[in-house]
Amino acid sequence: MRKFNMSYVRRVGALEDSFLGSGLPYGTARILYEIGLAAQPISSAADPATTVQEIRTRLGGLDSGYVSRMLRTLESKGYVATERDPADGRRRLVRLTEDGFKQWDDLERRSEEHARLLLDPLTPRQRDRLNEALATADLLVRAATITLERVDPSDPMAQEAMGRYFAEIGDRFGFTVGDEGFGDDPTLRPPNGAFFIAASDGAPVASGAVREFDGTAEIKRMWVDPAWRGAGLGARLLRHLEAEALRLGHRVVRLDTRDVLSEAIGMYERAGYQRIDRYNDNPHATHFFRKELAQA
Amino acid sequence: MRKFNMSYVRRVGALEDSFLGSGLPYGTARILYEIGLAAQPISSAADPATTVQEIRTRLGGLDSGYVSRMLRTLESKGYVATERDPADGRRRLVRLTEDGFKQWDDLERRSEEHARLLLDPLTPRQRDRLNEALATADLLVRAATITLERVDPSDPMAQEAMGRYFAEIGDRFGFTVGDEGFGDDPTLRPPNGAFFIAASDGAPVASGAVREFDGTAEIKRMWVDPAWRGAGLGARLLRHLEAEALRLGHRVVRLDTRDVLSEAIGMYERAGYQRIDRYNDNPHATHFFRKELAQA
DNA sequence: TCATATATCTGACTTTAGTCAGGTAACTGC
DNA sequence: GCAGTTACCTGACTAAAGTCAGATATATGA
Structure with a gap:
């Protein structure tokens, strides 16, 4: 496992660095991505807006000041909009703007592209094996970290x-x-x-x-x-x-x-x-x- | 694959953060680890000393000044010793001191411990499946990034x-x-x-x-x-x-x-x-x- | 032997990432 | 209606990570 971490991070982790390439630092991009995810109609509850808190817990308990500052950055770039939560005035609802969605799609596309490039040298069979292995590992690691x-x-x-x-x-x-x-x-x-x-x-x-x-x-x-x-x-x-x-x-x-x-x-x-x-x-x-x- | 990265890094990546826990910042610990690896008799060429350049390329082309500074830090803590390469006076040979080896083993131990803790909730069968999946993924990713x-x-x-x-x-x-x-x-x-x-x-x-x-x-x-x-x-x-x-x-x-x-x-x-x-x-x-x- | 290239180092600098200590407004329970 | 909480924000700070522009000593090729 440790061996895998070292080698994987060195290769693919560097890949996810290109998570930026968008001009956004990693942390900020992560938040943008998370807001976009919440808006995706994957889960049953597809509300286009999230709360700040939701983002914080989903990213593993980031400091509230830290997140706040990053939201301010994203807001000033015009990628997200915030408003008071009518249900609870202390909370703020955060949602992507149109530009924000564009950025989000860009991240997706870039990431997809990077993955494609990485997998390019593999044969289709190898690619399938890799996907399967990663899916298994993912499920188990998730299960272990519950x-x-x-x-x-x-x-x-x-x-x-x-x-x-x-x-x-x-x-x-x-x-x-x-x-x-x-x-x-x-x-x-x-x-x-x-x-x-x-x-x-x-x-x-x-x-x-x-x-x-x-x-x-x-x-x-x-x-x-x-x-x-x-x-x-x-x-x-x-x-x-x-x-x-x-x-x-x-x-x-x-x-x-x-x-x-x-x-x-x-x-x-x-x-x-x-x-x-x-x-x-x-x-x-x-x-x-x-x-x-x-x-x- | 992207999905895996996000989820894996969020869980286990944070784990490798404990790569420190040694009082060393991540970058410096990585270098210490790399020097130690070179000394490990895994590959046929088990020279206890590496060159600065070797470290740089193995870690993916880090800035020479950056590495130099980190080596200085490690040296001042007594973990590594450097000397002129007799074969080429421009190069420096770097090797772990006894204390450095202790640190290296510590990193290994800590990392092992962390992995154990993470895998603890899994059944032995699940653990085996995970290991197998990771090994497969590792080989394929390595193959792809050649x-x-x-x-x-x-x-x-x-x-x-x-x-x-x-x-x-x-x-x-x-x-x-x-x-x-x-x-x-x-x-x-x-x-x-x-x-x-x-x-x-x-x-x-x-x-x-x-x-x-x-x-x-x-x-x-x-x-x-x-x-x-x-x-x-x-x-x-x-x-x-x-x-x-x-x-x-x-x-x-x-x-x-x-x-x-x-x-x-x-x-x-x-x-x-x-x-x-x-x-x-x-x-x-x-x-x-x-x-x-x-x-x- | 001299121009050029290489390996490393030093110093000055920037950006990220993250922490901590308050502050303000809104909600909640009694 | 008020004490205590909660959700978010602001400002001040730190350490890590990395970049860039030289400087220095050594090797290499013509």
Whole structure:
């Protein structure tokens, strides 16, 4: 890995330096790029404007003054426009101007061109192999750098995760859950419960919670972003939740799920969960599991 | 690829920032590392000392003043020692001191540790997949960034390549070639010939030449570093040599090789070469080939 | 032997990248 | 409605990274 870093950065990293070539220093170009990305209709939420904060967290917690200054630069060059967020006057909405989009496309084009040039000497087969290798490496590195954090269930990230969780359940099972129905379950908070979020680049990609139920621990709200399934994230989260259950003083964990979620059921079984009889009155659940935790 | 760069650098690139953690700024640490690398008995030529120039080219053509200053810093910290090169008084030999080696090992250790930490959340199987993917990507990127250049046969790189070529032939076929026997073949020079070197990180990894022989073009000195075989480098070099033959006004290329070199023979056949009768009196050759070049 | 080229060094300079310590206006919870 | 937070901004600062224009000593070719 280290070897790869050295050699890759020396070759291709220098390439990304041409990230500039646009007359913009690297940091500034990065911000421009990030603003443009947010406007791209890739994710479901394709709002052409972002907040300053969003940019900061997506770029890994840059200093607010630093970002502010760079935004000022971009603004003075006419690449971005800012305005007060009507929803919260402290925030500023940032969006690319027409010129900014031109710059953004330019960055893309230049970068594309550079990649093409680099790959030119390779045969098509080699190129395919390289792309595949990079895609694999990317997924795994992303998976490895996911952070697991306990948050309050009312935290915006938690809300987003639960929103998607319920939306998906609704989609798959043909019912809708009231928008506000999951907002504030106090059992998922300390001292007797906990809610965890797995985040990548500041966006939630998985969630899960433990709470007390009927004298044992119960796992709730297990959800993994569809794009991230199969990366071992669920199992990792599960281990984390079990450790938390142990910490909360429980020796037994139970959970319910639904027959249609066969991947989840497989995961629970692989993790040592045993099928048991119905232990609650959840109308959506069809399968019930239980596991005895080993002492740490 | 661009996607990978963005995401990888954001995660792991920041990792390599800890390349410092040693109190040395990144640039300086890079130089220390490079000097240490040169001393490592990885390559056949494991001279504990390098020249300033070597460092500069290996790091991609840094400014000489910049490097000089960093060397001064390293020297003042007691990590490197320099001396006049007895072979050429303009040059300076640079080597790590004992303390310098300690620092170098520290960098290695720290970097290793960091990689371990990063990979920790992955399952062993995932880790293996990642390593494999990175190794593949590394090889291909290296292959893609090789430079093909015409040099004079007396150029040190050319000399090194031919030296290894003859050494290998000698090894494999049980005879030795006089050290000075290949030094100066004027037929491999313009106007009627050309010698090409494929280099990676300033080290020759493949060589090949065209010359005129008996009214047609002849390819000579085809050699690919054993570590690089199978990466399509030979075929690429061959295409290049054919283009050069064409440029020199030839329509036909011939070459000889030896039965034991089955990979080479396969490559020539795949490239459209046809077996012909002996056309010269090279005692080491057993196979003879010919190809008619298409107009560009 | 002399003109020219090469390898390195020194000094003066610029641009990036980033940190830190406040400041201001807007929101939030009690 | 007010204390405390939050989101963003400004100014002052630093260190790193790199560029450029000579200077110096050594080698090389005619």
